[in-house]
Amino acid sequence: MKKLINATDDVVVEALEGMERAHTSLKVVYDPKYVVRADAPVAGKVGIVSGGGSGHEPMHGGFVGMGMLDAACPGEVFTSPTPDQMLEATKAVDGGAGVLHIVKNYTGDVLNFEMAAELAAADGIDVEAVVIDDDVAVQDSSFTAGRRGVGATVLAEKICGAAAEAGRDLAAVKELCERVNANGRSMGMALPSCTVPAAGKPTFELGDDEMEIGIGIHGEPGRERRPVASAAEVAKMLVEPILADLPYSEGEKALVFVNSMGGTPLIELYIIYNEVAKILAEHGVEIARNLIGPYIPSLEMQGCSITMLKLDDEMTELWDATVSTPALRWGA
Amino acid sequence: MADGTTVTVDDLVAWVPRFSEVIGEHADELTQLDSAIGDADHGTNMRRGCRAAVDALAAAEPVDVTGFGRAIAMKVISTVGGASGPLYGSFFLALGTTGGSAPSMDAAEPIAALKAGVEAIRSRGKAEPGDKTMLDALLPAIAAMEGSLEDGGSLADVLQAGTDAAEEGMRATLPMLARKGRASYLGERSIGHQDPGATSSWLLLRSAAETLAP
Numbered sequence: 065m066k067k068l069i070n071a072t073d074d075v076v077v078e079a080l081e082g083m084e085r086a087h088t089s090l091k092v093v094y095d096p097k098y099v100v101r102a103d104a105p106v107a108g109k110v111g112i113v114s115g116g117g118s119g120h121e122p123m124h125g126g127f128v129g130m131g132m133l134d135a136a137c138p139g140e141v142f143t144s145p146t147p148d149q150m151l152e153a154t155k156a157v158d159g160g161a162g163v164l165h166i167v168k169n170y171t172g173d174v175l176n177f178e179m180a181a182e183l184a185a186a187d188g189i190d191v192e193a194v195v196i197d198d199d200v201a202v203q204d205s206s207f208t209a210g211r212r213g214v215g216a217t218v219l220a221e222k223i224c225g226a227a228a229e230a231g232r233d234l235a236a237v238k239e240l241c242e243r244v245n246a247n248g249r250s251m252g253m254a255l256p257s258c259t260v261p262a263a264g265k266p267t268f269e270l271g272d273d274e275m276e277i278g279i280g281i282h283g284e285p286g287r288e289r290r291p292v293a294s295a296a297e298v299a300k301m302l303v304e305p306i307l308a309d310l311p312y313s314e315g316e317k318a319l320v321f322v323n324s325m326g327g328t329p330l331i332e333l334y335i336i337y338n339e340v341a342k343i344l345a346e347h348g349v350e351i352a353r354n355l356i357g358p359y360i361p362s363l364e365m366q367g368c369s370i371t372m373l374k375l376d377d378e379m380t381e382l383w384d385a386t387v388s389t390p391a392l393r394w395g396a
Numbered sequence: 397m398a399d400g401t402t403v404t405v406d407d408l409v410a411w412v413p414r415f416s417e418v419i420g421e422h423a424d425e426l427t428q429l430d431s432a433i434g435d436a437d438h439g440t441n442m443r444r445g446c447r448a449a450v451d452a453l454a455a456a457e458p459v460d461v462t463g464f465g466r467a468i469a470m471k472v473i474s475t476v477g478g479a480s481g482p483l484y485g486s487f488f489l490a491l492g493t494t495g496g497s498a499p500s501m502d503a504a505e506p507i508a509a510l511k512a513g514v515e516a517i518r519s520r521g522k523a524e525p526g527d528k529t530m531l532d533a534l535l536p537a538i539a540a541m542e543g544s545l546e547d548g549g550s551l552a553d554v555l556q557a558g559t560d561a562a563e564e565g566m567r568a569t570l571p572m573l574a575r576k577g578r579a580s581y582l583g584e585r586s587i588g589h590q591d592p593g594a595t596s597s598w599l600l601l602r603s604a605a606e607t608l609a610p
Binding site for chain 2: 145
């Protein structure tokens with residue numbers, strides 16, 4: 065294993081120390097661990113807290129700031145954070161208007177956030193939660209843990225963060241988050257796997273000429289393993305299942321988010337985006353907004369994911385609103 | 397001290413280092429089972445959490461069953477992580493609450509407390525029997541303990557019956573199709589692997605039998 069680390073046990077903490085030094089707009093608390101806006105709590109504003117396993121940076125700590133998250137709780141690499149972190153983060157951002165937890169649908173994340181919400185409610189804080197489950201690679205069924213939360217999480221955090229900043233109340237921000245989730249769909253793929261520092265070896269093995277279609281952001285298995293194909297073919301394999309799951313009518317608008325799994329460079333993401341744009345043009349879908357880059361990677365895994373969000377005017381306006389975080393910043 | 401009929405707070409406190417010890421002995425096996433159908437961290441996470449719980453109990457010096465449950469639950473919840481943290485944490489919290497604010501439990505009380513703990517895991521994880529989870533070891537164990545109690549078994553008999561049923565339940569997860577947790581993403585590919593959570597649950601009951609009614 066070749067990695068730029070000092071010791072596997074120190075990966076999460078030392079990365080947080082680096083973030084704290086790099087971004088004065090953030091405050092990092094180490095026991096229990098969370099990243100919070102330096103100006104929290106913002107009086108009268110709904111607080112937004114997210115969190116999850118580390119290894120997906122900039123998600124979530126890099127999205128803490130004006131117009132997005134108020135706090136983020138990092139777990140160990142690919143391991144859910146714990147309720148004590150979420151509880152303290154929730155308390156730290158409660159400006160009196162309640163707190164929304166944005167949770168990715170993984171059993172550990174959901175259970176830990178549920179416990180945190182119960183503890184916060186016992187402390188008199190108004191807490192609501194929305195579970196994001198946008199990964200179409202997983203069949204949504206009562207016989208599984210359900211669809212995983214992936215790319216739509218980034219979009220929900222941005223859009224809900226803008227709504228909270230604009231002074232909407234907790235019920236409205238929650239409804240908006242549910243609407244983003246209901247209109248967002250994602251599908252990912254991997255070339256080689258990533259290596260979790262503590263494990264020291266790749267999470268899964270793929271042959272030199274193989275790729276995994278429908279991969280999860282922790283290397284969970286996807287829909288199928290197939291021979292490596294061209295960018296045009298890969299784009300089709302990712303976009304078609306999304307459109308099959310949530311069809312678009314002629315003229316409907318989409319936000320298209322092409323995400324790197326970590327090891328795939330921007331030059332390849334633009335090639336994929338180009339192909340996605342061609343496919344969507346054939347379907348009469350207008351790409352009204354886009355986001356391209358490594359925003360929810362899986363350590364250094366090679367590959368990409370595509371997220372499509374069916375936009376309405378309100379979501380578009382909130383997407384465009386000013387945001388100032390380490391990873392997303394515009395309009396300021 | 398354990399006298400064969402009563403479970404004192406000291407017995408409960410002695411249960412945790414023994415649980416930690418057997419988890420330590422089986423940590424590699426738990427991680428191996430988890431790497432087949434999960435994310436290969438169950439052994440590591442449980443070992444870390446149990447060691448922390450032992451230290452926390454030593455510091456907390458609980459005087460009643462509720463205090464014991466709360467002390468260990470909060471530590472397990474904040475150190476284990478993943479799904480196991482809230483599940484084991486909920487178990488100990490409910491066990492303590494049902495055990496009550498007395499320094500010991502008698503007769504059917506320990507089994508009622510264990511049952512409350514298992515029910516808490518069930519409601520937290522929203523799993524059902526046959527989903528290939530901890531419950532597939534724990535629910536048969538509770539049924540066996542209640543049966544043994546009804547037959548007039550001693551506390552040692554009752555806990556041994558629970559341990560045996562948990563072991564059998566754990567082995568029965570092997571051919572099951574996972575319907576909860578990360579293993580459920582594998583669908584058919586989860587068949588043929590023993591569930592790591594059911595395995596640590598068997599160790600939980602085995603260590604209980606060894607310490608609560610030795």
